[in-house]
Amino acid sequence: MFCCDELRGWVEQGALYYGTKQRIDDGRIANEIDTEYFIRSASGRGYSYIGINYCPFCGRALSHGLWMAEKKK
Numbered sequence: 001m002f003c004c005d006e007l008r009g010w011v012e013q014g015a016l017y018y019g020t021k022q023r024i025d026d027g028r029i030a031n032e033i034d035t036e037y038f039i040r041s042a043s044g045r046g047y048s049y050i051g052i053n054y055c056p057f058c059g060r061a062l063s064h065g066l067w068m069a070e071k072k073k
Contacts, residue, residue, distance in 0.1 A: 002018075003055050003058055003060040003062065004057055004058040004060070006057040006058070007056075007057055007058070015039070015040060016037065016039055016040060017037070017038040017039075017040045017049060018036055018037055018038075019036060020036060024038070024049055026046045026047055027040075027043065027045070027046035027047030027048055027049055028043075028045075028046070028047075028048055028049070029048075029049045029051065030048045030050045030051075031050055031051050032051075033051030033052065033053060033063070034051075034063060034065060035051045035052060035062060035063035035066075036062070036063060036064060037051070037052050037053075037055075037062040037063065038050060038051050038052065039052060039056075
C-alpha cells in the first residue's frame with residue numbers, strides 16, 4: 001500500500017523498504033518504530049534501516065497501526 005507515486009518510486013528503486021521487520025536480513029534496524037516502512041541506507045556492513053511512520057513526500061501516516069488510529073478520529 002503506497003500513499004503516493006513518489007513513495008512507490010523510491011521503494012521500487014530500493015532507497016526505501018516496505019515489508020515486515022522480520023524479513024530484513026541484510027542489515028540492522030536503527031530504531032524501534034513499529035512500522036512496515038524503512039529508509040534504507042548503505043553502511044559499512046550491509047544496510048541500516050530507519051523506520052518511519054509518515055511519508056516523507058506527502059506527510060500521510062504509513063504504518064498500519066498509526067493509519068488505523070488516524071482513521072478513527
